[in-house]
Amino acid sequence: MRNKICEELNNSDIGKLVNLCGWVDRRRDHGGVIFIDLRDHSGFLQITINPDDGASLFKQAETLRNETVIRVSGIIHERPKDSINKNLSTGELELKVKDLHILNQIKNNLPFPVSIHDYENTKEELRLKYRYLDLRRGKLLENLKTRHKIIKVAREYLDNYGFTEVETPLLTKSTPEGARDFLVPARLSNGDFFALPQSPQLFKQLLMVGGLDRYYQIAKCFRDEDLRADRQPEFTQLDLEMSFVSEEEIISFNEKLIKKIWKDILNINLKDAFPRMSWADAINNYGTDRPDTRYKMLLKDLGEVLGNIGFNIFTKAVKSGGCIKSITIAGGNSSISNVRIKPGGDIFQVAQDAGAGGLAFIRVKGHELETIGAIKDNLNQENISDILRITEAKDGDLILLGAGDTKIVNQSLDRIRQYIAKNLNLIAKEKWNFLWITDFPMFERNEEENRYEALHHPFCSPKNIKFENSEKFRKGIEGSTANAYDLVLNGLELGGGSLRIHEAEMQKEVLRTVGLTDQEIDEKFGFLIEALEMGAPPHGGIAFGLDRITMLILGADSIRETIAFPKNQQAKCLLTQAPANVSKSQLKELDIEITIDE
RNA sequence: GGGACCGUAGUUCAACUGGUUAGAGCACCGCCCUGUCACGGCGGAAGUUGCGGGUUCGAAUCCCGUCGGUCCCGCCA
Numbered sequence: 001m002r003n004k005i006c007e008e009l010n011n012s013d014i015g016k017l018v019n020l021c022g023w024v025d026r027r028r029d030h031g032g033v034i035f036i037d038l039r040d041h042s043g044f045l046q047i048t049i050n051p052d053d054g055a056s057l058f059k060q061a062e063t064l065r066n067e068t069v070i071r072v073s074g075i076i077h078e079r080p081k082d083s084i085n086k087n088l089s090t091g092e093l094e095l096k097v098k099d100l101h102i103l104n105q106i107k108n109n110l111p112f113p114v115s116i117h118d119y120e121n122t123k124e125e126l127r128l129k130y131r132y133l134d135l136r137r138g139k140l141l142e143n144l145k146t147r148h149k150i151i152k153v154a155r156e157y158l159d160n161y162g163f164t165e166v167e168t169p170l171l172t173k174s175t176p177e178g179a180r181d182f183l184v185p186a187r188l189s190n191g192d193f194f195a196l197p198q199s200p201q202l203f204k205q206l207l208m209v210g211g212l213d214r215y216y217q218i219a220k221c222f223r224d225e226d227l228r229a230d231r232q233p234e235f236t237q238l239d240l241e242m243s244f245v246s247e248e249e250i251i252s253f254n255e256k257l258i259k260k261i262w263k264d265i266l267n268i269n270l271k272d273a274f275p276r277m278s279w280a281d282a283i284n285n286y287g288t289d290r291p292d293t294r295y296k297m298l299l300k301d302l303g304e305v306l307g308n309i310g311f312n313i314f315t316k317a318v319k320s321g322g323c324i325k326s327i328t329i330a331g332g333n334s335s336i337s338n339v340r341i342k343p344g345g346d347i348f349q350v351a352q353d354a355g356a357g358g359l360a361f362i363r364v365k366g367h368e369l370e371t372i373g374a375i376k377d378n379l380n381q382e383n384i385s386d387i388l389r390i391t392e393a394k395d396g397d398l399i400l401l402g403a404g405d406t407k408i409v410n411q412s413l414d415r416i417r418q419y420i421a422k423n424l425n426l427i428a429k430e431k432w433n434f435l436w437i438t439d440f441p442m443f444e445r446n447e448e449e450n451r452y453e454a455l456h457h458p459f460c461s462p463k464n465i466k467f468e469n470s471e472k473f474r475k476g477i478e479g480s481t482a483n484a485y486d487l488v489l490n491g492l493e494l495g496g497g498s499l500r501i502h503e504a505e506m507q508k509e510v511l512r513t514v515g516l517t518d519q520e521i522d523e524k525f526g527f528l529i530e531a532l533e534m535g536a537p538p539h540g541g542i543a544f545g546l547d548r549i550t551m552l553i554l555g556a557d558s559i560r561e562t563i564a565f566p567k568n569q570q571a572k573c574l575l576t577q578a579p580a581n582v583s584k585s586q587l588k589e590l591d592i593e594i595t596i597d598e
Numbered sequence: 599g600g601g602a603c604c605g606u607a608g609u610u611c612a613a614c615u616g617g618u619u620a621g622a623g624c625a626c627c628g629c630c631c632u633g634u635c636a637c638g639g640c641g642g643a644a645g646u647u648g649c650g651g652g653u654u655c656g657a658a659u660c661c662c663g664u665c666g667g668u669c670c671c672g673c674c675a
Contacts, residue, residue: 030638048632229668
């Protein structure tokens with residue numbers, strides 16, 4: 001049908017007869033001569049049609065509209081010197097049409113223009129509903145190609161190191177812990193359900209037990225939770241697992257993989273080793289376990305200075321086991337007004353939304369501190385110099401203070417820090433600040449449900465704890481740190497992993513710690529425990545969010561820009577209108593009854 | 599489940615503080631135009647201002663509800 005594509009054409013084709021297929025991107029009808037920008041997947045070529053080329057051909061050409069699908073045959077000509085278009089790679093060429101076939105016409109007005117310069121201004125709702133048109137505009141196709149290249153680099157890299165790509169089941173078992181499952185009714189055992197995997201976690205561990213040694217997969221994962229710009233109900237992990245490795249070996253191996261991807265895709269050399277930070281340091285200094293280190297404004301603890309100056313809110317915070325912490329905004333005296341940090345102001349609101357009761361502030365003016373009387377009146381000269389030393393604040397700086405429950409103080413100062421960084425344009429956008437977070441706690445206390453929850457998942461192994469007996473375990477495990485690590489880039493979690501538990505007794509004890517009874521352990525994870533009892537090797541791995549990696553590499557605002565057919569925020573596919581009703585007979589076959597009112 | 603913002607022609611936007619017949623670019627239809635490249639010129643058609651209710655002499659504009667979209671919190675690694 002065609003023997004060339006637009007991008008391939010160059011001066012050596014002048015004089016040749018070529019056949020091209022594609023879409024009418026634009027037409028310029030001068031009455032006498034008609035110019036068509038022909039677009040295919042590779043690029044553009046201007047084609048021209050003259051009345052002298054034949055009356056019927058010309059008449060047909062007059063009917064062409066944007067997005068008409070055509071096949072043209074003709075001779076490639078050099079354009080007249082004064083009509084060269086430098087914006088086009090084929091701008092010195094044009095095709096004089098001898099033969100024109102209309103392969104398909106458009107029925108009505110298009111829901112949005114396909115031509116590239118209108119790309120930014122299209123409502124996403126329309127782009128999702130008519131995704132094929134959006135793809136045709138090229139930008140999205142480029143994104144998908146970049147995604148493809150990232151996967152290709154990873155595959156080649158992992159293949160070179162002896163990894164085997166294995167597909168694990170999509171129809172699997174619902175497990176407690178973690179996110180809500182997507183369920184699939186099982187017709188052949190009615191009343192029972194499969195669950196779509198939240199990750200291939202247990203299967204990849206079983207592959208290690210099976211002696212595969214090194215596994216990877218471009219794995220679809222499913223989590224039935226609410227969506228965000230960087231969260232879709234189905235998403236893709238670059239998932240891998242290795243046997244007989246230490247935490248250090250996994251981290252340094254994967255660091256090389258990430259560096260390889262950045263080199264091959266962006267041609268960026270990440271020379272230095274990625275910095276490492278313990279979970280505790282991250283929380284203490286940034287208030288979050290995925291700090292954005294592109295800007296400073298670190299959290300500083302002022303509990304010792306302000307805890308007993310006699311200001312009631314501060315005193316209570318420290319006495320009840322909480323803290324007083326601050327962030328320093330350089331030059332904040334001029335860039336941030338009092339209105340914004342007092343009740344009703346936007347920054348105050350950020351603190352309040354994060355759970356903080358209030359937001360105190362100190363403005364540094366020369367060697368003086370300006371703040372509310374209740375604080376200022378209680379400060380002596382030593383307090384003042386302590387504050388200036390700890391907060392590293394200088395003349396003109398603004399110090400924001402949070403006091404109370406440590407978790408809430410951390411959370412609110414973290415959010416304020418991010419908010420102000422964005423607001424004052426403090427983020428060095430060109431930086432790629434990778435960061436390994438290590439030494440996560442094994443568990444987090446869920447006070448509402450009065451139980452422990454696994455911080456990563458309950459298959460991470462605890463650090464420096466050997467199984468001796470259950471009693472010792474129980475005490476040791478609860479407060480221990482895990483052999484777990486996350487990779488953070490510019491404040492976004494790119495991936496995480498751990499050394500897994502490879503001993504049955506240890507695994508049972510950890511599952512008991514998160515509140516499962518022995519019977520539940522047997523029902524839900526019996527197959528895993530059994531496998532661990534049959535010679536499971538020490539193993540560990542990591543999973544990266546492929547959609548997020550692609551998003552960051554593309555500089556996109558949403559992972560939807562990296563996915564061919566994403567869901568909207570209501571988890572609906574606007575193109576197919578899924579999810580949708582199914583017929584009564586389908587439900588009957590499954591013995592399922594819908595009880596909600598229509 | 600909660601908060602914020604948004605919804606006007608096929609599309610992107612405008613319409614001041616509530617005030618004539620809701621305008622413009624692109625697209626569409628018709629006519630003209632032989633070197634344009636976001637071609638140009640003249641003319642035309644195109645609207646239940648998401649939907650429903652309320653306030654008002656008068657509503658795209660104000661209020662309430664509802665539907666749809668985006669961002670965020672909760673939730674989720």
